[in-house]
Amino acid sequence: MSTIVIGAGPAGLQAARTLASRGEQVTVLEANAHVGGRTRTDRTRLRYGQPADLGGSLIDLGQDKILQVCAELGVELTPQFALFPAGPDGTYTAASHVRNPIVLGGRRLDPDEQATIAAEVDCALRTAAPEPTEPVLAWTRRAGLSTPARTALTGVTGYNPVSHPALVPMGEIHPPTTGRVIWMLADGTDSVTRAMAAGLDIRLEQPVRLIRRQGSEVVVETDQDSFTAHDVIVATPVIPTTAIGFDPVLPAWKANALLSTQMSQGGKVIGQYTHGTEIAAALPMTALGDGRVTTLWTRAVGPENSIVVLGFVPDLGEGTLRDEEAALAALDDLVRTASGVPAQRLSGILKDWTQDEFAGGVVSLLFGDRVRLQALLARAVGPIHFCGEHTATMWATAIDGALRSGERAADEVLQRR
Numbered sequence: 165m166s167t168i169v170i171g172a173g174p175a176g177l178q179a180a181r182t183l184a185s186r187g188e189q190v191t192v193l194e195a196n197a198h199v200g201g202r203t204r205t206d207r208t209r210l211r212y213g214q215p216a217d218l219g220g221s222l223i224d225l226g227q228d229k230i231l232q233v234c235a236e237l238g239v240e241l242t243p244q245f246a247l248f249p250a251g252p253d254g255t256y257t258a259a260s261h262v263r264n265p266i267v268l269g270g271r272r273l274d275p276d277e278q279a280t281i282a283a284e285v286d287c288a289l290r291t292a293a294p295e296p297t298e299p300v301l302a303w304t305r306r307a308g309l310s311t312p313a314r315t316a317l318t319g320v321t322g323y324n325p326v327s328h329p330a331l332v333p334m335g336e337i338h339p340p341t342t343g344r345v346i347w348m349l350a351d352g353t354d355s356v357t358r359a360m361a362a363g364l365d366i367r368l369e370q371p372v373r374l375i376r377r378q379g380s381e382v383v384v385e386t387d388q389d390s391f392t393a394h395d396v397i398v399a400t401p402v403i404p405t406t407a408i409g410f411d412p413v414l415p416a417w418k419a420n421a422l423l424s425t426q427m428s429q430g431g432k433v434i435g436q437y438t439h440g441t442e443i444a445a446a447l448p449m450t451a452l453g454d455g456r457v458t459t460l461w462t463r464a465v466g467p468e469n470s471i472v473v474l475g476f477v478p479d480l481g482e483g484t485l486r487d488e489e490a491a492l493a494a495l496d497d498l499v500r501t502a503s504g505v506p507a508q509r510l511s512g513i514l515k516d517w518t519q520d521e522f523a524g525g526v527v528s529l530l531f532g533d534r535v536r537l538q539a540l541l542a543r544a545v546g547p548i549h550f551c552g553e554h555t556a557t558m559w560a561t562a563i564d565g566a567l568r569s570g571e572r573a574a575d576e577v578l579q580r581r
Contacts, residue, residue: 165188165189165394165395165581166188166189166190166191166392166393166394166395167180167183167188167189167190167191167393167394167395167396167397167577168190168191168192168193168382168384168391168393168395168396168397169183169190169191169192169193169396169397169399170192170193170372170375170384170396170397170398170399170400170408171192171193171194171195171201171398171399171400171552172192172193172194172196172199172200172201172357172361172366172368173199173200173201173202173203173357173399173552173566174200174201174203174230174356174357174360174563174566174567174570175201175399175551175552175553175566175567175569175570175573176192176194176201176397176399176551176570177192177199177357177360177361177364177570178233178360178566178567178570178571178574179397179399179551179570179571179573179574180192180364180570180574181360181364182570182571182574182575183574183577183578184363184364186574186578188577188578188581190364190365191365191367191391191393192364192365192366192367193367193370193372193384193386193391194366194367194368194369194370195369195370195371195372195404195521195522196368196369196522197368197369198354198368199354199357199358199360199361199366199368200353200354200357200358201219201357201401201523202219202220202401202517202523202526202527203217203219203220203353203354203356203357203563204217204218204219204353204354204515205217205218205352205353205354205355206218206434206513206515207352209511209512209513210434210436210472210510210511210512210513211436211467211468211470211510211511212466212467212468212470214436214463214466214467214470214472215351215352215355215472216352216434216472216474216513217348217349217352217353217354217432217434217474218432218434218513218515219353219432219515219517219523219526220353220562220563221348221349221353221474222247222342222346222347222348223241223346223347223348223349223563223564224342224343224345224346224559224562224564225344225345225346226559227559227562227563227564228564229559229564229567229568229571230356230562230563230564230567231347233356233360233567234349234356237356237359237360238359239349239351239355239356239359240349240350240351240355241347241348241349241350242347242348242349242350242463242464243347243464244345244346244347245346245347245448245449246343246344246345246346246449247261247264247323247342247343247344247346247449247450247461248260248261248263248264248340248343248344248449248450249263249264249449250344251263251282251286255339256339256340256344257285257286257289257338257339257340258285258289258294258317258320258334258337258338258339258340259282259283259285259286259289260340261317261320261323261337261340261452262278262281262282262285262313262316262317262320262452263278263282264449264450264451264452265278265446265447265450265451265452265502265503266278266281266316266319266451266452266453266502267451267452267453267454267455267498267501267502268312268315268316268453268454269454270455270497270501271501272501272502272504273312277312281310281312281313281316284309284310284313285309285313285317288307288308288309288313289307289338291307292306292307292308294307294334294338295334295335296333296334296335297333297334297335297531297532298333298334299329299330299331299332299333299334300317300318300320300321300329300330300332300333300334300336300337301314301318301329301330302330303334304317304318315454316452316454317337319452319453319454319458319459320337320452320459321336321337321458322452322458322459322476322478323337323343323459323476326428326429326430326431326432326458326476326477326478326479326526327428327429327430327478327526327529328478328480331426331428331529331531332531333531336531348463353563356563367389369388370386370387370388370389371386371387371522372384372385372386372400372408373385373386373387373408373409374408374409374410374411375396375398375408375409375410375411375548376410376411377411377412377546377547377548378392380394381393381394382394382395382396382547382548384396394547395547395548395549395577395580396547396548396549397549397550397551397570397573397574397577398548398549398550398551398552399550399551399552399570399573400522400552401427401522401523401524401525401528401552401553401554402422402425402426402427402524402528402541402552402554403427403523403524403525404521404522404523404524405422405550406419406422406423410548414545415545417540418540418543418545420540421537421540421541422541424532424533424537425528425529425530425537425541425554426525426528426529427524427525427526427527427528427529428478428525428526428527428528428529429478429479429517429518429525429526430476430477430478430479430485430517430518430525430526431476431477431479431485431491431514431515431516431517431518431526432474432475432476432477432514432515432517433457433474433475433476433477433491433492433494433495433512433513433514433515434472434473434474434475434512434513434514434515435472435473435475435492435495435496435499435509435511435512436466436470436471436472436473436509436510436511436512437470437471437472437473437499437507437508437509437510438469438470438507438508438510439469439471439505439506439507439508440465440466440469440470440471441465441469442503442505442507443462443471443473443499443503443505443507444462444464444465444471446502446503446504446505447460447461447462447499447502447503449461451498451502451503453498453501453502455494455497455498456477456484456490456491456494457475457476457477457491457494457495457497457498458475458476458477458478459475459476460473460474460475460476460495460498460499460502461473461474462474470510473495473499475495475498477491477494477514479516479518485514485516485518486516486519488512488513488514491514492509492512492514495512496509527553527554527561528553528554528560528561530554530560530561534560538554538555538556538557538560541554541555542555542556542557542569542572544573544576547580549573549576549577550573551566551569551570551572551573552566552569553565553566553569555569555572556568556569
């Protein structure tokens with residue numbers, strides 16, 4: 165029996181690997197000229213062959229599926245680190261985020277100012293306990309936070325997903341469920357998807373335009389070819405999925421679930437700097453800012469005392485995300501101000517996921533009717549199955565969730581056999 169998998173990101177590759185291991189004939193169709201989806205890594209723009217993770221790059225404690233795949237395929241991880249420290253009492257709250265270096269109005273706050281903000285947020289969490297569904301920006305106003313505290317805390321929403329703070333609920337940052345123990349992939353995030361792709365029948369540059377059910381088979385049409393199989397797994401993000409034609413059309417419950425699921429819009433800016441040891445010492449975790457780059461973190465010090473710094477750029481429609489030099493200049497300012505190190509940028513790169521036709525954005529925004537939407541997004545329509553980070557019931561929006569969803573879709577196919 166045969167299956168076509170649409171999309172060679174983590175979800176699609178894991179679905180294909182699972183099916184192939186059970187003897188299924190699998191063909192993977194990928195619109196891009198490379199595998200990996202939103203785990204894309206550039207190895208050409210930074211000096212010394214350093215990897216630049218343009219998309220997903222962090223692995224959290226508890227994301228056992230991605231850790232298992234890395235161990236199985238011999239993919240090396242970096243040493244573990246953290247995105248933020250615990251509070252004085254050893255607990256983690258939304259205030260943990262603002263214990264990192266903070267740059268407001270072009271100036272790094274001194275330790276006393278930072279401690280005051282963290283204490284203010286901690287106090288507000290106790291006296292005006294937030295509801296998990298209450299937007300971060302709305303809670304800061306209800307709790308009466310000062311302008312510096314509000315600005316610092318809303319900057320936390322730039323972590324993941326890249327989004328406007330008015331769209332992110334407090335349940336995403338309080339208490340923090342991610343960031344206490346983190347790894348990256350030593351040779352870039354796509355090192356795992358490239359390893360997963362080995363041995364699979366993957367057809368690159370085959371954007372799928374139409375999926376047509378024809379008797380007991382399913383026909384998949386791309387710009388160049390037509391493929392036929394018994395089952396199809398759609399492993400594309402939400403917005404690209406809505407651009408595929410279906411014949412017969414998807415039922416209303418499926419179409420409405422897709423149309424009701426937003427994707428965050430923004431990008432990632434990566435700079436490579438001199439004075440790596442000094443920057444790493446000054447920024448052991450992350451830094452927040454109120455400029456066009458909202459959050460940054462670093463990789464390990466590299467050759468010639470260089471260091472790679474990664475930052476988020478939300479798409480606020482004012483042009484920075486379309487202007488690589490402006491985005492890199494904003495990252496330069498945040499790096500130098502937050503670290504106090506007069507580093508020089510060696511090279512850099514900007515990735516705008518908003519403009520990527522086959523991504524549609526950064527990650528899904530499963531904030532509202534989350535449980536119901538995920539169930540509908542994951543549900544099959546006859547021989548057409550769906551997976552991806554937006555369908556995951558565990559670690560949604562993460563690589564780990566994508567892998568789990570791919571296994572679930574493969575199991576659905578195998579059950580039909």
